[in-house]
Amino acid sequence: MPSYRLAVVTHNAAPPDELTFWSFVDYAVHKAERELPSVNAEAMRMVLTLNRATSMVVYDLESSVHRPRGWTWPGFRVLFALWLAGPMEAKTTAQISGMSRAALSALLNTLERDGLLSRERATHDRRALQLSLTEAGYGAILGVFRAHNRRESAWAEALEPEERRELVRLLNKLMAGSTDAQAKFRN
Amino acid sequence: MPSYRLAVVTHNAAPPDELTFWSFVDYAVHKAERELPSVNAEAMRMVLTLNRATSMVVYDLESSVHRPRGWTWPGFRVLFALWLAGPMEAKTTAQISGMSRAALSALLNTLERDGLLSRERATHDRRALQLSLTEAGYGAILGVFRAHNRRESAWAEALEPEERRELVRLLNKLMAGSTDAQAKFRN
DNA sequence: TCAGATTCATCAAACATTTGATCATTTGGG
């Protein structure tokens, strides 16, 4: 795997013999600039890099932590939210775990079948659904999160503490700017 | 939507009345620290924030650019790779667009059916598959990418030019560090 | 009060993804 420095300074005209997941960003940005002079190359590089980095982190976490334990990434997100925020309405769970209500509905079928959480009708509104972790779900999320956080720690070591804070600051600023960008949000 | 500053300074003990996709990061980090004193909170915050930001950007691009045109995010990634790197073996396409060979195989069925690309057996190795854009595929990716890049530009404006460069540098450093972290990669 | 609008959840169909199995082709060692 090339270092990140290499990936930023290459300017090949032809597709490099070995185009990898990492080096493709730099190649793509330069190629796009030539094909479409009007392209916003810096925006393209930012979004492409953001996606590559996240996808590497998620792939690692999912394949080294969650799948081996019979969990999926979305399932983890739901159980994680319930663990930290406590029993709540399904609508809230969907919002904070970043999925549509329909997707959650489908996901709940497997999580409930596996005995990790329970679905109940809310008393104050019989349309609504109240979700809560079962005992088994609570024990499971504890163990899985510990392993998850160990992998997170390994990733975090790539950056200096000050760099981690700066990365978080920039990502938060990016999210905050989404309103100006009139970005589409779920629901 | 709360500003990113707000999200970083709240320290509520109970779940806030309105827990959103954005504010959940801060809430979750503090809660996890109390529940599990051994947690690496900074690593947790970094990975959580990275995922939230990326998921917001992807959701916006997919729902405002790709789905309305009858495309999907993974389909776009494949056509984008073929557009920029030219005809190539399916194995390479899978690598640079970040998916497993099996996932690409399934995806190719719809892309081929929609007349956007063609699958051919490679001459030098009759096991291998050669992929190339059709005329229709070429025209389509041009238009879709233009719209895609316009949305990317809107997102990029949230940051100052220097901040964008720093964000890209930090993400690249994170990816480069994945070898030290012994992260799992595809294939 | 009650009928229409809204909200919540689920379903249906199409699509994409994962892991593991299978089949065809190619490679490499004896």
Place this chain on the structure above:
DNA sequence: CCCAAATGATCAAATGTTTGATGAATCTGA
């Protein structure tokens, strides 16, 4: 030369996602 091992692609089954439709419960306003 030939057979075992490796490689490339696809398939199968399970899971999760999207949009749009449907049904049930609640709210709103005349």
